[in-house]
Amino acid sequence: MRIEKENSVKAYKVFLIALLISFCTILPILISNRFNLYMVGDYMTQQIPFIKESRRMFLSGTPFWSWNTFLGANYIGSYSFYVYGSPFFWPLVVLPERFLGAGLAAMFVLKHAVAAMTAFAYLKRHIGSRFYAAAGAFMYAFSSFSMDSSFYYHFLDVIAFFPLVLYFTDEVLEKRKPYLLFLVSLLNALVNYYFYIGTSIFFLIYLVVRIKSEEKYKFRDGFRCLMYYGFGGLAAAVILLPSALTLLETDKATSSHDGAFFAGIYAIPHIFKIIKGLILPSEGILGSAIGMRYAEYCSTTAFIPLFGAFFWITELKGKSKSWSTRLMKVCLIITLIPFGNGIFNLFSYMAYTRWWYALILILILVSLRVIENIKESGEDFSPKYKFAAKTITVLAAVFWALLGVAKTVYVYVLKCPSQKKVLEIMGRYLKASRFQNRFRMGDLRYLLVLIALILLSYGVLAILIKKKFIFDPKKVAAATALVCVLSYTLYLQNEIYSYKGSNYEYVSQEARTEETVYSSRVMNNRKYANYGMIINRPTASTFNSFKSHATSQFCRIAGYYVGGMPTTKAFYTTPAIQSVLSLSEVIEKDGSISSAEYYVPFGFTYDYYVIDDVKFTKSKAENDRRIELMTKACYVSKENEAKLSGLLTKLDENEAFDWKQEAENRKASACVSFEMNSSGFKAVSNGEKERLVYFSVPNDSGWQVSVNGKDTDIIEINGRMMGIIVPAGRAEIEARFIPPGLKIGAA
Template identity: 20%
Template sequence: VSSFFFPPDIPSRVNLFYGHTTRWASVAAYVPMFGLSGVFALFATRKKRTWLKFLIMFLMVCSVVPALNCMFYMFNSSYYARWFYMMVLMMILGTVVMLDDDNTKSDRKWKGGIVAYLIGAAAFIIPLGLMFSDNTDTSRYSLGGCMPFLWRFWIYVSITLASIAILWYIFKKYRHTPAFEKVCMIAMSAVIVVYSVVHITNGKQHSNSSKFMVNQVVEGEVELELAEDNFFRIDFYRDSSISPFDNLGLYWGYPSIECFHTVVPGSVMDFYPKIGVSRSVGSRAETKYFGLRAFASVKYSLVSETSKVNDNTFYGFSEYDTQNGYDIYINENFIPMGFSYTKFITQKQFEKITKSKRHEYLCFYIVVPDELAEYYSQFMTQVNYKGKPMDAEETEPVTENEESQESDDSSESSSISLMATKSESKLAFEAAVEERRSMACDTFEYSSSGFRATTTLDSRNVVVFSVPYDDGWQAKVNGEEAKVLKVAYGFMAVECPEGDSVIEFSYRAPGMYEGIIITGAGIVILLGYLFYNKKRGETASYRFFFEDYYEEDDIITVTEKIDVDKIEEEAFNNVGADLNEENPADTNNHVGQDSDGT
């Protein structure tokens, strides 16, 4: 709410309302210089029912009511929705509408809007700036109270008050002058530049030294084998106490499972929670999920030389090299991209396994939708979970006579249980990895539009790729169209015949061709319309927002073409006509005479 009146806090550094749990503020409703003054002016117009007024008011209510605030995300959970931008754009539109309305009544509305903006800002400035200090030793009035960055608060206050003063001066001195638009643009640009400098400066105070970014990230490099020749991914050691920089793999040109990116396929968001990994704006699975790294073809893991790793969570990695300030470890359980299975497990059975152990079983069995169990039984054996979920500390065996499968499970399927000890579990995991390697693709190449792989199978089977599933993917096997299968909650697979196969995946955004056709047709129609009007000599007569927002009694509507020459001629001929009609004789006698009769 404070961002309606003040420039917003920098991301993840709450200041004005310090202490609440919401730490992110990358979107805000602040309109530079104008603030809410234009919106208040719009609401003051006599035209009560307009879609813009209703929409702005509805979005403002949504911004302060949690259930409504969540509505935009709940209705579309496939992407990271920043619906707040919609409200900002509507507020800007309302401000522009009122700036375009230059009648005298609009001026009064603007003055009222500026005053309302000042009152709203004061409602924050007074209590926040003069609240009691949290310091029990000096219980006295203190400017800013418990805010951690007091000087920053007063800078924001200064920007807001200066914007209000500038806005008032511009309307008083330049409104209805040719310079009004230029002065508004210059003043608003100045406010934007000032706040930008303040924002960047504040951010730098919370940033680490730029030497690391320059020396190790931008100018530094890590030389591994070429991923184009033998595809692999990298990652960085991460645990509860060590959090490396995001996206370093992108700088160095290596694919990575770690990435800070808010726009990802919805399948990524479906997959991670199923194995106990939280996925919000970034993919940041801790190193203890070693099964995920094998499944995702992670071959190298990098650890900063200044970090101390926990050997208990760094299972399966051995020292390889030291480069660019990083110790490099190689994954002994690396599985090449694209592989097959001999057994499958349905999602229902997979979810009976303890969540913290599920990542290991990604390398044991392909996880498939429940309703497709019959289809996958053509290629491999179905397994069902047998036994109670076991915590990591448990070492007691899981006996065969424990509660096994539910009544609807197939009697022909085999059963599994968690390994009795950690050592047994790791031995079984390594055996599963070795089996996946033996059934991996011979080659794998990728490009900006898709990827290509070759494989040799002993029998008809399904080949799995740890590439996020999306509706835009299309597959071909040996040149023929093939169905793209969704497995493991969020990855892709394709059925291949016995023997050698060439697999090709290509991506096209859903609706792209349709969008191109519609856009092209729209351009053709628009050009034809403009050409038609030009040939007829017609010009646009409609003024945007004319009916809805301007005060109707101040609008002069011209319905006929005015003949200025004719009006001037009639006015000239009628000079003195009224006087002649009242007393023609007197008029003739007195024309040209002074008071003395001359």
């Protein structure tokens, strides 16, 4: 009878139950938002606008250049990290935009269900009971890591497919179905190249530990795994190569290793968050129980629903030689030592623990094996019970509660000179964590949520252990499902309540058209930076991590701060920016739209230039001067000065001029026709002499320009914007963008 019950646990049933659990967690959100999945955080500010933009880009047939991304961006290279590599995106393409919110809810539910099903497939081959495997599958799909990842949304795609990597690695080790490891590697690489790096590093560690721990596996078995896995990555070159080439053109990539050593040193205090993330649940990414937000957005949470750290932590004391315990210990050592977590992102960000989806699966496996071993051996569990309880309590007190006490003493007891001394010692870490801020009522709510989440897991677990239900796999599976529903629902509701109504009015709007044809930009004064993607109008604002070097160089001159954050803050006040960036309308903070008084169409000409030797400054007065100067003269590097000899005259920057009059002059010289689309732009310029025509378009790698049917070079001006020399008379200009690496990657 027991065997029949065990055999009744099928993958499709785990899938359906996980589907129901996931639906229940977001049901309150759907009811309050007319069955649209509207949450908070990056989900609202990035995921929804990016998906809307991606839909129209692919529907255009030429998804190469996104005009709705700030000043324009390589779509293929910039958005593979966020959207289109995932199979969960493509069903949304065919949905009408008004149903997108419901479609996002359906995909949210589906991602969790797939995660549970793939985790079940992996766990059942290493766990004796299928009910335990089902419980572990729910723990994996609805872990604290998944909770935090829900606000990133595309992280859930990685969680859904990762267990297949380990499953088919085992298959190849057992000399079965090698081609499926190839396909799974390809799938994971397409879904997200950044996480694929972390997955690949973990795959190597997993492979080494398995082969070293089990005599039946030989070096050739590991080599076979490496070969098929590697071929899968190479097959994904159609996305990986354009993405890599685009990434190399951004400050995010080229500056991410600057000061990597000191970044690793500064990440050492992150140990507090790591310990807490391993033994206690996450109460949110937007706040915390002790009023600190240090290492936020780093995905530092590996708490397992119901079990927590209770069972796997007992293996730290034991002498088990099983490969799973060895693997767990290796992973824990890596994550706890300085610089260790940087291995999984090639040391680009030392504090990120975004590879913990892999760690969680192994922690679950070890935990379930501990229970089964105790059940089979009949040993007294009391010593391990006491060890686990004491260890978790001590770690929670020392590494978590102690921070709350330290903050209280710092804020309310220490005097000003002492506070300054503390900041001098740990200044960067403490300031970033908001350690010096006073407690707020919101902190109390997060504390109560944390306590509730702890009780939901450890409290229910204590009951299961006391009544010995922990050795009944069916009861454990049922309890896990219940804890997952309650914990996930509480977590989401608390985060959404904290930022109630945040950005709802923006993301719920529909674009007037899905066409990707434009003639100008608009000025966006609303607080929602990606508003242009929502309404399908190019705007001079963005919330996106990827800004090309060409874009950054213009920002350096004009006073846009494009540092390490996705935001693009403007340090200027002059309306002359309307002329320089061809902004035809202004969207005010209340949503009203008015004509831009100083709008100049794309493709105006310059007669003067100045040497570009300026550095970025936050001085609004200086940036206003530079922007107003660009209504009369363009900034040219010393390297390009010779190319414009005889065509432009060097301007004395001290010469007085009326920028408003100069804007009128530029308007008179602008293109008589201009149209931009998802593959480039076309323009017509009339003039009596040879001239330099300026387009405020970043000259990223991939642009090809022709004038009257003949290929011509692009001269970079105003940072690295486009300058094109055209002959006297009518000039028909066509610019086509082909993402670098796309053709080679597809070959």
